[in-house]
Amino acid sequence: xxxxxxxxxxxxxxxxINGAADPRVLNDLxxxxxxxxxxxxxxxxxVSDLPExxxxxQGKKANQAKERLSKEIKQAERQxxxxxxVDIGGIDxxxxxxxxxxGTLHPITKMTAEIxxxxxxxxxxxxxxxxxxxxxxxxxxxxxxxxxxxxxxQDTFFVSNDIVLRTHTSPMQVRVMEKHKPPLRxxxxxxxxxxxxxxxxxxxxxxxxxxxxDENASFGDLKGILTAFIHQIFDEEISLRFRPSxxxxxxxxxxxxxxxxxxxxxxxxxxxxxxxxxxxxxGMVHPAVFENVGYDSSKYIGFAFGIGVExxxxxxxxxxxxxxxxxxxxxxxxxx
Numbered sequence: 001x002x003x004x005x006x007x008x009x010x011x012x013x014x015x016x017i018n019g020a021a022d023p024r025v026l027n028d029l030x031x032x033x034x035x036x037x038x039x040x041x042x043x044x045x046x047v048s049d050l051p052e053x054x055x056x057x058q059g060k061k062a063n064q065a066k067e068r069l070s071k072e073i074k075q076a077e078r079q080x081x082x083x084x085x086v087d088i089g090g091i092d093x094x095x096x097x098x099x100x101x102x103g104t105l106h107p108i109t110k111m112t113a114e115i116x117x118x119x120x121x122x123x124x125x126x127x128x129x130x131x132x133x134x135x136x137x138x139x140x141x142x143x144x145x146x147x148x149x150x151x152x153x154q155d156t157f158f159v160s161n162d163i164v165l166r167t168h169t170s171p172m173q174v175r176v177m178e179k180h181k182p183p184l185r186x187x188x189x190x191x192x193x194x195x196x197x198x199x200x201x202x203x204x205x206x207x208x209x210x211x212x213x214d215e216n217a218s219f220g221d222l223k224g225i226l227t228a229f230i231h232q233i234f235d236e237e238i239s240l241r242f243r244p245s246x247x248x249x250x251x252x253x254x255x256x257x258x259x260x261x262x263x264x265x266x267x268x269x270x271x272x273x274x275x276x277x278x279x280x281x282x283g284m285v286h287p288a289v290f291e292n293v294g295y296d297s298s299k300y301i302g303f304a305f306g307i308g309v310e311x312x313x314x315x316x317x318x319x320x321x322x323x324x325x326x327x328x329x330x331x332x333x334x335x336x
Contacts, residue, residue, distance in 0.1 A: 006061045009039055013069050017076050026080070030073050040066050107336040108206055108325055111313040112189050115208045118232045122225060124187045124210060129172040131191055135162045137171035142249040143288045155195035157203075165193035168306060169209045170249065177293040182300050183214040189309075202322055206309035211285065213295070213302035219252070222282055222303040230258055230279070233312060237264070241276065250283025250304055261315050270320075277315060280307045 004012075013033050020026045033039050040062055047059045105113070116126055135146075144151050157165040172188035187210040193203060212221070227240055238261065242254040257276040259265045265275035282305035287297035310322050317336070319325070324332050 010065050112309050119187045124185045127172050127186050127188050133166040133171050138166050141174040141292045143286050144248050157193050169207050173211045185212045209306040211304040217301045249286050249289050251286045253283035256280045
């Protein structure tokens, strides 16, 4: 083909490319003109036989021709593929399937489910209720009188004077007791709202609150159930301690600390070098709460507890900023 000019080669190739009606023909043309033994390749090898003054120009033209024909063959292949898809209705049944990105549960959802499953195995029933709650159920029925200083413990979003975004899931305890007689063993998971925001608090967070009511319930039963729960969530080497505290709806009341899951009691930055971490509040149900729902407080006794899901998740997954759970950063969420 040395007698052909590069312009003639391009003209012949383009005629064949434009006339090709099958991808296999285009593949053959690619080999014919651009392959190791192709016409343009051979032309480049023979450039040295041309007069010295035109060698650089012809070599440049040959390389440009190679690039040009390569693009034209690829374009022709795309056009044939588009035509084929149109002819079969736009679906290429022979192409490999596209992988689907399957989502996973959010770490807080997973943590809530794990907490609930643990208490279900301990005989508790899950109950759910409204997030927009009456002041009566959120406060008054739980021994928070109107205008009482105890309400300062929970900074509240008010919808109106008598409607609030619930500050805890404890209202479900009152709602269930109004409709059911003892014995009761319930947990109430869900979103709660408070006017608070920093690295350990968010305006919306999740709680699981529980309550047991029976004729012979004791603080020892409360301790046993919470110990079993902590050992299930973390491990059996984690110790618990109860510290006296105050909650309007329980008496006596106690904060529950666990041995630091990071340093195992040796002292570190996470536990402020105390070796202990606060995880939940608990106590024996106040007689006033029973009286508000018509229970005989001289016959029945009960205990209640409240767990912050984000708090437990931060400790279990060793996350140092609660806001990471709500930023929807896929790099963070993929770890779970």
